[in-house]
Amino acid sequence: MVQGKSHSVGLFRYMDVFKGIPFAAPPGRLEKPVPHPGWDGVLKATDYRMRCMQLNLLATDVVGSEDCLYLNIWVPQGNTVSTNLPVMVFIYGGGFLLGGGQGANFLDNYLYDGQEIADRGNVIVVTFNYRVGSLGFLSSGNAEAPGNYGLWDQHTAIAWVHRNIRNFGGNPGNITIFGESAGAASVNFQILSPKNKGLIRRAISQSGVALCPWAVNRNPRQYAEEIARKVGCPTDSGMVACLRRTDPKAVTLAGNVKFNPIVHNLALSPVIDGDFLPAEPDTLFGNAADIDYIAGVNDMDGHIFATLDIPSINNALVSTPEVKKLSIALSESRGTDAGIATYEEYTANWGSKPSDTDIKKTVVDMETDYIFLVPTQATLYLHSDHAKSGRTYSYLFNEPSRIPVFPLWMGADHADDLQYVFGKPFTTPLGYFPRHRDVAKYMISYWTNFAQTGDPNKGESSVPVTWPEFASNGHQYLVINNKMNRDSVKQMLRTRLVYYWTNVFASFPGERMPPLRHLTVKIIIELHFPMRPRTFSVPSVLRRHKSESEIAFH
Incomplete structure (x- = not known):
């Protein structure tokens, strides 16, 4: 039995809120989660619990x-007790290093408060904590400490919801998981894993x-040994036992690995564990x-990384030569x-004297494309x-950032x-415009709507424009902003750059990349037999390395 709180959110509309329900026992260090033993009586579920151990922002x-x-859990209620509602389970981001189920907090206004989604969409919303950093993703590279503890936590939370959400008025057969950044990659990992079947x-x-360059750690043992050395543990067969005995705060602090560019700092991430x-x-x-x-x-999306890599990006008075x-x-x-090839690809349209704005936007485009x-x-x-x-379904969100110090050309960070x-x-109306x-x-x-029916256009809420499926003509996507109309539906998002990264860049020797050669056929067919006429410039690298006949053949 759990007891939450209920409050009014409008005329004959209420919200039942349960905070801090355990979905697993306190976890063993560098071990998979195990079921919670339960409790006697009624558990008061009225306050958020502490987030999982992690580094502070600095x-x-x-x-x-x-x-x-x-x-x-947020459960919307009307005149009658809710039953069989769709369920939306949110997985937070934070580079697999940071984050919590309630999100950032300002004056008791938590970012991941599920009330507005639950009330406006008539769905149950669930958020939860999972382990991050060293305690969530350190891996010895073998069976002793295989890693992915944070992913197992997520799976355990989803399984708990599937078992128990009917008691809160939810439909266990209609669970949608959603997430952002590392949480979005986690969503992808969860639907790819056979552990979540059904x-x-x-x-x-x-x-x-899951295909993002930061989403999979290819050298887990290397990072585990680096952390072990920092805390005074051996790097041989006794490493894992020592790490489990060591102060967890020290192990967490040791997970602060420094690399440049910043995207390579996301080293404590999921592994292919078998x-x-x-x-x-x-x-x-x-x-x-x-x-x-x-x-x-x-x-x-890449702007936040570009800002850390090249701070002059946001300063109109300083040029960006790097x-x-x-x-x-x-x-x-x-x-x-490969790096020079990428540089040539992204600067092909600069001309002899690119403006500083063009240069800065190129940096953001390069990081956005590569990272996301x-x-x-x-x-x-x-x-x-x-x-x-x-x-x-595919989308591009481009509502301009509201950060006042960002340049005028800034899109959505x-x-x-x-x-x-x-x-x-809606919750803080004075901070926003209509x-x-x-x-x-x-x-x-x-x-x-998508959570209710599997179609974002069909459900209890009206939408400004019909969002077509990705697999329909021309691989269409929806541009989301405040001026949405029928022109918001477009096709073949940055196809030339998708071709460059998945084929030209991938052809250079190095770490394994997904075998996406079949994309070449799709992309070339779309480019040369399009729905309507268009032009296509052959990637500069291909022009340099291939004869005209080879280009025509490809």
């Missing part, structure tokens, strides 16, 4: 607790997929064949030649190709979409 100290596997009906990935992830993610899409899937990105250096750094897994957009497009192709009953999905323009409430209304309508 990476100078540790916050949170090892006893952290708790979830929160638990998940639909999924939404906002700015992150268990939860039995093989490379791109080979597992058959497991998601019957799951409806939305995936998309923000048009300047583009080639950044290109080579991003391409380090494939060598200097191209892996997401590849994922959409793979999901669509393997789909049986599952539907596939990483995580800018979260405030709208969680309805902050156009922002329009964006929030549109996103909540599409997201909750």
Whole structure:
């Protein structure tokens, strides 16, 4: 038995809120979660519990607790007690290093408060904690400490919801998982894993997929040994036992690994463990064949990374000369030649005297494409190709950032979409303009319709424009902003750059990339036999390395 709180949210509308329900026992260190033993009497579920142990924002100290596997539930109620409602389970982002089920807090206004989604979409919303950083994703690279503890926590929370949500008025056969950034990649991992068979009906990935270059740790033992050395543990067969004995705060602090560019700092991430992830993610899409899937990105998702790599991006008075250096750094897994090729690809249209604004936007485009957009497009192709009953939808969110110090050319930065999905323009109206409430209304309508029916256009909420499936003519996608109309439906998102990264860049020797050669055929067919006439410039690298006849053949 659990006891939450209920409050009015409008005329004859109420919200039942349960906070801090344990979905597993306090976890063993570097071990999978185990079931909670239960409790006697009535558990008061009225307050958020501490987030899982993690670095603070400055990476100078540790916050949170090892006893952290708790979830929160929002249940909308009307004149009658709700039954059989769709369920939306949110997975937070934070680079697999940070985050909590309640999100950031300002004056008791939590970012991941599920009330607006639940009330406006008539769905149950669930958020939860999962382990992050060293305690969530450190892996010895073998069976002793295989890793992926954070993913197992997520799976355990989803399974708990599937078992118990009917008691809260939810439909266990209609669970949608959604997440942002590392949470979005986690969503993708969850639908690809065979461990979730039958638990998940639909999924939404906002700015992150399993194919992102930061989503899989290819050298887990290397990072585990680095952390072990920092805390004074051996790096031989006694390493894991020592790490389990060591102060968890010290192990967490030791997970602050420094690399440049910043995207390579996301080293503590999921691994191919042969268990939860039995093989490379791109080979597992058959497991998601019957799951409806939305995936998309923000048009300047890479800006936050570009700002950390090249701070002059946001200063109109300072030029940005380091583009080639950044290109080579991003391409380090494939060598200097790949970095130079990437630089040439992105600067092909600069002309002899590019403006400083053009240079800065190129940096943002390069990081956005590499870190988020191209892996997401590849994922959409793979999901669509393997789909049986599952539907596939693609979007691009480009509502301009509200950060006043950002340049005038700025679009939607990483995580800018979260405030709208969680309805902050309604909860804190003085902080937003009416156009922002329009964006929030549109996103909540599409997201909750999708949770109800598997079609973002059909459900209890009206939408501004029909969102076509990705697999329909021309691989269409929806542009989401405050000015949505029929022109918001477009096709073939940055196809030339998708081709470059998945074929030209991937042809340089280096770390394994998903075998997406079949995308070449799709892309070239779309480009040369399009729905309506268009022009296509052959990637500069291809022009340099191939004869005209070879280009024509390809």
